[in-house]
Structure formats: C-alpha cells, structure tokens
Amino acid sequence: MRYYVTRGPVSLLMAALCPLALTAVLLPWRGSLANTNVALLQVVVVVAVAALGHRLAGATAALSAAVWFDFFFTHPYEQLTISNSSDITTAVLLLLVGLAVSQLAARARRFQVIAVTDAGYLGRIHDAAALAHSATSAHAVADHVCAELVDLLELRGCRFEYGTLLGHPPRLEYDGSVTTGRRHWDADRLGLPSEVELRVFGNGRYVGRFMLDPTPGTIPSAQARLVAVTLAGQAGAALDSTLRQVETL
Template identity: 65%
Template structure:
C-alpha cells in the first residue's frame, strides 16, 4: 500500500513522539500520579490523530501504552506492571487512544467530504447559470473542459461535436464506466487505458462528447464522476438551445 508523504511523516511521529514525551516525563514519574502521566500521553495521541491517518493515531496509542508501561510505571524500565491501578491506567490509555484516533479520522474525513461537496456544487451552479444564459455555447464547453480536467484530474480533454466515432470506453450517466459494453470497476481497477468518452446530450438530442485521458493512477470518487456527467449534460443543453452543432 502506498501512503502520501503526510501520512508517512505522521506514522514516524506516531512512533517517535510518545517515546520522546515519555522520556521527558521520566524525572517527574515519582511526583505525578500515573493517571496524570497517562493523560499527557493521550494529548500526544490526539495531536497525531488530528494531523495524520487513522493508522497513525492507532500507532500513537499503542506506542504511548508501551512507553507508559516501560518508563512511567513500576518496576521502571521493564515491560511489567505490578500495581493493578497502573495496569488499569495503561489499558485505559490504550483504549482511549484508539477511540480518539478513530474519532479524529472520521471527523477529518467528514470535513473533506463537506469541502468537496461544496466545491463540486459550486461548479454545477456556475455551469448551469452559464448554460441558461444567452452566452455562447462554446463558452460553456470551454468552462466544462476546465472543470472536468480539475474534477477528474485529467491529462488532456477535448470536445468533439456531432457524430459518434469508434467505441471507446464510456463514462455513463450513473457514474459507472463501460468498456466494450461491459462494466468496468473503476474503484478497484482504476480508469481503463486509452481515451474515455463522456457524451453531452440536451433534451434527448445528442450534441457531442468529451474525450479525455486521466492522469495515470488517479481514481476519482463516484460522486466526482456523477458531477462530471451533470456538467456534460449542461453542455448538451447549451448546445441544443444554440441550435445545430458547429463544424469543428
């Protein structure tokens, strides 16, 4: 599995930060209650979980529990706990740390989804307004080409007016992809090789199609693909309103 640079850094911090903090706390381990020491390590887990992935948060929780046991509970510097209260604290530290990592990851994911939804919705509204205005249909085509390139992370994209040619892979109205009339699992296999077709129709009339090549290794969400279909429909509507397709 490949991890983004940020996630790799977070994993490194998840391993190192609890150890560093535990070492800092060593001079205070006889003067502070074990529960207070554990709470300080929970703060470390929260910080890692907020910045990194769910895995980084879980690693931080495990690392915190291990170094709490080794450095901050009797007998010191041994992986052994003789006091039942310290054992309970260590178990709670691990459990709370794991719970926090899951909650932080979920909150971060929901934030990303919300931001993504707002951005995609803004694109749909902008295109719909332009398509319904008296402006040039070519302006709508140009706008949508740029939007598709960004939303689907395309290497290149062009619009073809008029007649269908060939049988390329096609992005369907429901956001799925079809290759040779067979469903293609984009989520598992990524985009198919070669150019992919996205048709633009208005009021039931075929007006043209976008032909695009995605960047290698990109897998846009189904939500992004559905927005792309909606944008192509706006192009079809604009061209249908403008009249016969130009020769290009």
C-alpha cells in the same frame, strides 16, 4: 513534504517518538505526578498524532504511550512489568482510550475531507449552470466544461465533438459507470480506459460528446465521475439552445 510527515512512513516514526518525548519531559516529576495525570497527558499526544496523521499513526502512538507509561511510570520502574493493580488498569485504559480516540479523530478528518470535496463539486456544478444560462456561445460552454472535466477527472486533455457519433469508444454512462462495448469496465479499480466519450443531450436531443483523454495511473472516484456527468448535463441544454439559434438563422 507534508505528505511524508502526516501521511507517509515518517508519520509512523513521529507517532512512536512523540509519547517518548512527552515521557522524557515528565520524567523529572515522576515522584510528584499522579499516574492518572500522566496517562491523560499521553492521551492528548495520541489525539494530536491521530488528528494530524492517520489511523495507523494514531494506533502506533497509543501503543507507544502505553509502553512508555509502563516502563517509566509504574513500579517496578524501567521494566515492562506492573506490580500495582491500579496501574495495570490505567495502562490498559490508556491503550484502549488511545486506540479509540485515534479512530474517532481519523473518522472526523475523513468527514471533513468529504465535506470540503462535496463543496468543491457543488461549486463546479453551480458555475457550469450559471454559464449555461448566461453564455451566448456554445463554444464558451463547451470549453468551460472541458476545462472543468480535465481538472475534475485529472485528464491529459478533453475536446468537444458536435453532431454525429463516430466509432464506439468506451463510454462514461449517466450513472458514473464506464462501459466498453457491451461490457462493464471496473473504473474504481482500473481508472478510465483509453479515450472515453461522455455524451451530451439537450432537451432530449443528442448534441455531441466530450472526448476524455485519461492520465495513465489515475483513478477518478465514482463521485467525481457522477459530477462529470452532471456537468455534461448542465452544458447540454445551453449547447442545444445555442445550436438551435444557429439553425434558425
């Protein structure tokens, strides 16, 4: 529900109506309010819409604010014409400032999302590293990283295979790219192909691989794929260490 109000089609309707609603509230004081003050109040509405919605919603609110300001607060009233040059300047500035702040609000929100996302990725890496140093069971490490990969890459499933490589499935490479055979797979546009291997190395030795079962229609970001590779790397040293202990027994 929240998506439709802040990001979906409803957000555009709300963006168009909010400046009109403010206009209706201010209209009884049209004779006593300076037009510059009305324009500033409309800018506040545009900023609020852009902060809660998205870039297009902010632009829609800016255009709506300029239109209703012209229609109800400039002479001649209730016509989309302006006779006073200062009102023309105010209306143009209202539109331009509204568009500018909507872009800035959208960009600020994007940076906030990136910061939160990055913090989440760092948390996953930290947890995997802590488990890798403290776990005494290779299975515990493999199971933990599998669960993290399922959540991170929105997989249907994941399993860890020890030892010998079997077949030549598509592979998630160390740089986050995906290859099928000798060809590059456009994971940014197509998502992950059918079952993908993520090889795990510990102290330079091949340990095994995570077999990733993608969910059709999902497209994990390049950043998420890089974090997945990092998680596999964190697991590699712990898996190699525990396997060597088993070999010496």
